[in-house]
Amino acid sequence: MAREELDEVLSYANSFLDALPDRPVGWRVTADELRAALGGPLPEGPSNERDVIVELAKAADAGIVGTTSPRYFGFVIGGVTPASLAADWLTSLWDQNAGLYVGGPSASVVEEIAGAWLIEMLGLPEHCSFGFTTGGQMANFTGLAAARHHVLAAAGWDVEARGLQGAPTVRVVAGAERHSTVDRALRFLGIGFQTQELVAVDAQGRIEPDALADVLAAKEAPTIVCAQAGNVNTGSFDPLRRVCEIAHDHNAWVHVDGAFGLWANASPELRHLTEGVELADSWATDLHKWLNVPYDSGIAFCAHPDSHRASMGTQAAYLIHSEGDVERDEMNWNPEFSRRARGFSVYAAMRALGRTGIVDIVERCCANARRFGEKLRAAEGVEVLNDVVLNQVLVRFLAEEGDHDRRTAAVVAGVQAEGTCWLSGSRWHDMGVMRISVSNWQTTVDDVDRSVDAILKVAARTP
Numbered sequence: 406m407a408r409e410e411l412d413e414v415l416s417y418a419n420s421f422l423d424a425l426p427d428r429p430v431g432w433r434v435t436a437d438e439l440r441a442a443l444g445g446p447l448p449e450g451p452s453n454e455r456d457v458i459v460e461l462a463k464a465a466d467a468g469i470v471g472t473t474s475p476r477y478f479g480f481v482i483g484g485v486t487p488a489s490l491a492a493d494w495l496t497s498l499w500d501q502n503a504g505l506y507v508g509g510p511s512a513s514v515v516e517e518i519a520g521a522w523l524i525e526m527l528g529l530p531e532h533c534s535f536g537f538t539t540g541g542q543m544a545n546f547t548g549l550a551a552a553r554h555h556v557l558a559a560a561g562w563d564v565e566a567r568g569l570q571g572a573p574t575v576r577v578v579a580g581a582e583r584h585s586t587v588d589r590a591l592r593f594l595g596i597g598f599q600t601q602e603l604v605a606v607d608a609q610g611r612i613e614p615d616a617l618a619d620v621l622a623a624k625e626a627p628t629i630v631c632a633q634a635g636n637v638n639t640g641s642f643d644p645l646r647r648v649c650e651i652a653h654d655h656n657a658w659v660h661v662d663g664a665f666g667l668w669a670n671a672s673p674e675l676r677h678l679t680e681g682v683e684l685a686d687s688w689a690t691d692l693h694k695w696l697n698v699p700y701d702s703g704i705a706f707c708a709h710p711d712s713h714r715a716s717m718g719t720q721a722a723y724l725i726h727s728e729g730d731v732e733r734d735e736m737n738w739n740p741e742f743s744r745r746a747r748g749f750s751v752y753a754a755m756r757a758l759g760r761t762g763i764v765d766i767v768e769r770c771c772a773n774a775r776r777f778g779e780k781l782r783a784a785e786g787v788e789v790l791n792d793v794v795l796n797q798v799l800v801r802f803l804a805e806e807g808d809h810d811r812r813t814a815a816v817v818a819g820v821q822a823e824g825t826c827w828l829s830g831s832r833w834h835d836m837g838v839m840r841i842s843v844s845n846w847q848t849t850v851d852d853v854d855r856s857v858d859a860i861l862k863v864a865a866r867t868p
C-alpha cells in the first residue's frame with residue numbers, strides 16, 4: 406500500500422531540493438494559470454493514486470514559493486531543517502491523534518520532552534506548563550485565555566463556566582505596535598480589540614515604561630498587559646523587565662508575544678534584548694519561524710499551570726483520560742481536540758541541532774541582517790529605517806521627485822520578479838518600506854551579497 410506514491414514523492418523531493426538553490430524564489434504563474442492546471446469538475450470516480458500525486462506535483466510546481474530557499478526573506482518565515490522535514494513525514498505516516506495520551510503515547514511523551522527542552526533553551530521558569538499550537542496566533546490565544554481565567558478568578562468570577570456576560574471588566578493594556586494576532590486573540594476571547602488601552606511606544610515600537618505606569622495607575626481592575634519580544638517590522642523589544650515590574654506592581658498578568666524574538670533569550674550575544682522576560686506570566690512563540698520546522702508549529706508557555714489548565718482543559722464521558730495525570734493529554738493545554746502530532750518535528754529538530762546549533766542559526770541570521778543593513782545603507786539613495794537589533798531590516802528607496810513610496814514599491818515588485826531572492830513590502834510609520842527578514846537556517850554571507858547585488862541592480866533601473 407502507498408509504496409509507489411511514496412517512491413514518487415521521494416524522487417520529486419530529491420529533485421526539488423537539488424534545484425532549490427538556483428530556482429527562482431518567487432512563483433512564476435498567475436492564479437488563472439494555476440486554476441487551469443489544477444482545476445476541473447469534481448472527479449466522478451477514482452483515479453490512479455500514483456498519477457494523482459505525479460500530476461499534482463507537476464501542476465503545482467510553478468506556484469510553489471521557495472520559502473525554504475536560503476534567499477527567501479519575506480514576512481518572517483523559516484525554512485525546514487532535514488531532520489524536522491523527515492520527522493514531519495513520519496508524523497503523517499504514523500497519523501497519531503495527539504489529543505489524548507491513548508491516541509498515541511509516543512506523541513504525548515515526545516511533546517512532554519520537547520516542551521521541557523524548549524523551556525530550558527528559552528530560559529523560562531522551570532515550572533512552566535506548555536501547549537503546542539498551530540502557530541503564534543493560537544499561542545497568543547492560549548496565553549491570553551489563561552490570563553483571562555487567572556485575573557477573573559482572582560476577582561471571584563469563573564469565566565469558563567459563566568462567560569463574560571456580567572463579569573467584571575477586564576482591562577487589556579498593550580503597546581501601540583502589538584502584532585495583529587493579539588487583537589484577533591482578544592476578539593476570539595470575547596474581550597474585543599477596541600477595548601484595549603494602548604500605551605505609547607518609541608520610534609522603534611517599544612513600550613514607554615512611564616506611559617505604561619500612568620495607564621495602569623488610572624484604575625484598579627483585573628488587568629492583562631500584552632508585551633512584545635520582536636516587533637514584526639523593526640525587530641525591537643519592549644523593555645521587558647520594567648514592563649513586568651510595573652505590571653506586577655498593579656497585580657496585572659503579563660503576556661509576551663515572542664513569536665520570533667523570544668529566541669534571543671537563547672543567545673548569550675542577544676540576551677540583553679530579552680532581559681527580564683522570565684518574569685512574565687505567559688509567553689507565545691513560533692517554532693516554524695526560527696526553529697525552522699515545517700508548518701504549522703508554535704507553543705504557548707504559562708507560569709501558572711493551574712490557570713493554563715483551567716482555561717483549556719476538557720472532559721467528556723467517552724474520552725479515556727489518563728489516570729491521575731501521570732500521562733499528558735495534550736488537549737488539556739491547547740485549544741484543539743483531535744490534532745496533528747506536532748512534537749515529532751520539534752523534537753527531531755532540537756535533537757539534530759542541539760543548543761549550540763539553534764543559537765548558531767539565530768546569531769547567524771542576525772549577523773546577516775546587519776550585513777544587509779550595512780550594505781544597503783552604504784548605497785546611494787537607499788535608507789535603512791530601523792535599528793537592526795535582530796533579524797529585521799526596513800529599507801526605502803528615495804525617488805528624485807519625492808515619491809519614495811512609489812519607487813520603494815516598484816523596487817520590491819522588481820526584486821520579486823527578478824527571482825534571485827524574495828522579500829515583501831510593508832507600511833511602517835506612514836512610509837512604504839521594503840521589509841527583509843533573515844530567518845532561514847541556510848542563509849550564508851554569499852546569499853546576502855547576491856541578494857544585495859540583485860536589489861541594487863533592480864533599484865538602478867527603477868528611478
Ligand SMILES: *Cc1c(COP(=O)(O)O)cnc(C)c1O
Pocket residue numbers: 481539540541542543584586635636637662663664665691703
Ligand atoms: C508571526 C507573528 C505572529 C503570528 O504567528 P503565526 O505563527 O503566523 O500565527 C504573532 N506575533 C508576531 C510578533 C509575529 O511575528
